[in-house]
Amino acid sequence: MTLHFILFLMVIIVASKIDIAVPGFSMRNLFRFPDVWATFAWIASWFNILLAIMVIVLVGNEFSFRTFRQQVINGLSINDLVIGKGIIIFFIALYSLLLVFVLGSVFGIIFSHNFELADLFSKSYLLAVYFIQAAGYMIIGMLFAIIFRNNSLSIIMFLLYFIFIEPIIRRFFSPEVRQFFPVKIISHLTPPPEVLAIASEKTMENSVGTTNFDFESIGLIPHQLPLSVTLLLAIGFIALFVFLIFQIMRKRDL
């Protein structure tokens, strides 16, 4: 948790110092309201794997210390165990959300010279999206921990799945189908801030043509489903994983 906080703080401080000298484009725009929400949600999403690993360790320890077993013996039901871990995931996601909110506000206030309240809130729904994404990563982590019941094996399989297994499986499908895979869906909840959108208006006027340029068609930005669809699918996947967690826990012996 502390590690997560320190890493996140370091990255945003470093990032805020970088100012790429592209004519007419300033990195500082990334830290102004309302774009700061998109930027911070995106940066925070790099650390979701860390949160997921934390959950894997929390759940895996319950198996290796046999404390899940002991708690059932003492009088908890399987549902109690799963719900207990669900509550922990909720609070970790809430903590990340608050972290992004507080730091986002601080940096937004520092970097925005003058802003209106409407600016502040216009993209703040991205925070909720980030919350769901963080919870999604952690629930996938919990699913892995419950399947493998061993910390190191679960972490390795979790990382392998994210980095290799699913991308390789995706290759076998057409591009239309590829975008519906769970990791793809959940990791695309917080896309990187679009470079064009954040360029200042003055620049856009100066460099005519770029505004209408279709980045998607030249493959610079991969084709993406609209955020609302991605969000719905992500929630669907999360619900499916939660269902699987309950089923596996109920069927298997402790």
Add this chain to the structure above:
Amino acid sequence: MNEILSIQNLSKNYGRIKAVDDLSFTVERGTVYGILGPNGSGKTTTLSVITGVLHPAKGSYRWFGNKPGKRERKRIGSLVETPNFYPYLTLFQNLQIAARIKNVQEEDINRVLGVTDLLRRKHSKYDTLSLGMKQRLSFASVLLGDPEVLVLDEPANGLDPEGIAEVRRVIMSERDKGKTIIIASHILDEVEKVCTHVGILKMGKLITSGLVDKLLVMDRVLTLSAPDNTKLKEILEKSGLVKNIKEDVDCITATILSETEPGEINKYVIEKGITLTRLEVNKPTLESQFLELVREQN
């Protein structure tokens, strides 16, 4: 409602190995039921099923006449297999978790730590404990909230002689309070000393069950030797004090009848002019007792 636990046709297998095979028995209120059996006979599996951690493959069990659930488990103090606690928490914190699950007042933690002689280590981390102390902590956790039923799996495991005596004393005082206790053990002596009823398991099957007094009448085995073993054997055969007399390489073994004292035998042979060079009284091992029981069954 005198029936505390009833098990009907319970089976549980690990792959192709049948750990528990069509097991049925009932435990009445206020009895101390010993489940006796060698390693791998299904004792722990049976206890794991009735404490809710394993799903039975076939059959069912009832606690207090009800379908088992978490409400029933909260009324039972159980120690199954190894002690399971969070190593990075202190004894007190570990018991706090158990107390909250069982809806027991936290004041009770000091009492159970006192009973198991762990008060001094109350704020030590669990992983700094020795094996025997861990076992005693599990025992403390079992006693938490003064449950009406205790389920104990090898409670004397890993304890020093003093610890074994201590655990036995606590079990007996719980028994005298009218608690129902279910103990699994492979130590015949332990079962004989504390249990009222016993069920003997072998390969997951209940070979026999009943009152300890009737089932485990233990014939003591004597090992004797004298300068002239052949003569000794003749005299013993005529004495009517022993049976099953066998001559071994350098000694004679015989089963002493329950009403006879070993001293009487010594006195008898001296009267006949033989001085014993060796006289040992042994309790039969569990193994030989088993063999006998199995033989009786057939």
